[in-house]
Amino acid sequence: MATPSPTTFSQPFNFSKDVRRTTLKTSTIFGPKLKSGEIEHTHLRLLTSFMTGPRLELKASKDPPGLTQQLDNSRLESLAETENVCDFFEDLKHRFLRFKKRKFKENLEHFQNLAQGQAPKFMIIACADSRVCPSNILGFQPGEAFVVRNIANLVPTFESGPSETNAALEFAVNALKVENILVIGHSRCGGIRALMSMQDEEDSSSFIRSWVVVGKNASLITKSAASNLSFDQQCRHCEKESVNHSLSNLLTYPWIEEKVARGELFVHGGYYDFIDCTFEKWTLDYEGGNLEKNSRFAVKNQFYWC
Numbered sequence: 001m002a003t004p005s006p007t008t009f010s011q012p013f014n015f016s017k018d019v020r021r022t023t024l025k026t027s028t029i030f031g032p033k034l035k036s037g038e039i040e041h042t043h044l045r046l047l048t049s050f051m052t053g054p055r056l057e058l059k060a061s062k063d064p065p066g067l068t069q070q071l072d073n074s075r076l077e078s079l080a081e082t083e084n085v086c087d088f089f090e091d092l093k094h095r096f097l098r099f100k101k102r103k104f105k106e107n108l109e110h111f112q113n114l115a116q117g118q119a120p121k122f123m124i125i126a127c128a129d130s131r132v133c134p135s136n137i138l139g140f141q142p143g144e145a146f147v148v149r150n151i152a153n154l155v156p157t158f159e160s161g162p163s164e165t166n167a168a169l170e171f172a173v174n175a176l177k178v179e180n181i182l183v184i185g186h187s188r189c190g191g192i193r194a195l196m197s198m199q200d201e202e203d204s205s206s207f208i209r210s211w212v213v214v215g216k217n218a219s220l221i222t223k224s225a226a227s228n229l230s231f232d233q234q235c236r237h238c239e240k241e242s243v244n245h246s247l248s249n250l251l252t253y254p255w256i257e258e259k260v261a262r263g264e265l266f267v268h269g270g271y272y273d274f275i276d277c278t279f280e281k282w283t284l285d286y287e288g289g290n291l292e293k294n295s296r297f298a299v300k301n302q303f304y305w306c
């Protein structure tokens with residue numbers, strides 16, 4: 001399959017191909033039917049937990065039938081939720097012990113070295129979305145990547161002032177001396193949807209709005225370039241445009257631009273599509289030009305993994 005990755009920031013991806021993919025997949029894979037199915041599954045799990053939870057069985061056997069029957073629905077639901085939470089932490093406990101046995105103890109020397117310090121080659125900036133964990137999809141192991149996740153994987157400009165994202169950037173670049181920064185966008189991003197839905201006159205007391213406005217230029221460019229497309233398709237376009245916007249913003253940090261200009265640091269964009277499980281990757285081709293507002297940078301080393 002041809003690579004739909006960007007050739008320049010002004011053309012972040014192969015538009016017609018991208019639109020076609022969205023049209024074909026949207027309703028069939030993540031349509032309303034599947035969503036309702038997921039809700040049913042959750043409900044079923046809750047019921048199963050309630051029906052089989054050991055504490056509830058014990059209580060039911062001790063109480064006389066009449067008392068058991070008096071439990072109203074809300075109390076039952078509350079108990080079921082408690083059981084569900086206990087189940088979940090029991091699950092986490094087993095996952096942790098499995099990690100300890102299979103990863104930690106089997107690679108004890110590696111983890112002992114990590115206990116002395118970290119020297120990751122990558123800094124990752126990814127969305128906080130629960131479906132797009134970079135360690136999960138790209139297989140980063142402990143010590144390999146310094147990760148910051150925020151709503152819509154945005155990077156504010158240097159002039160924007162302090163945030164947890166640029167604090168992490170400062171530490172990763174200046175203290176850890178990472179060699180690569182990878183900003184990963186993704187499909188169906190709720191943060192980008194919020195950005196694209198934002199109205200100028202909206203209440204600015206929302207933390208989400210105050211944050212996603214960081215990507216406002218990306219949404220303006222998208223609305224200008226893709227006004228003929230549906231809102232969903234515009235959001236998809238903006239998911240990639242905002243990654244490029246973040247790459248440009250990275251270069252507003254003097255200590256990042258200097259390292260990029262010297263070839264000590266490379267800045268990459270990525271896009272994970274969890275609908276058809278594909279990953280696009282590209283690298284900013286910095287040639288030392290002055291960074292002007294809304295300037296465009298060429299990209300290189302584009303890959304499309306499918």
Ligand SMILES: [Zn+2]
Binds near residue numbers: 153189
């Ligand atoms: Zn997202």
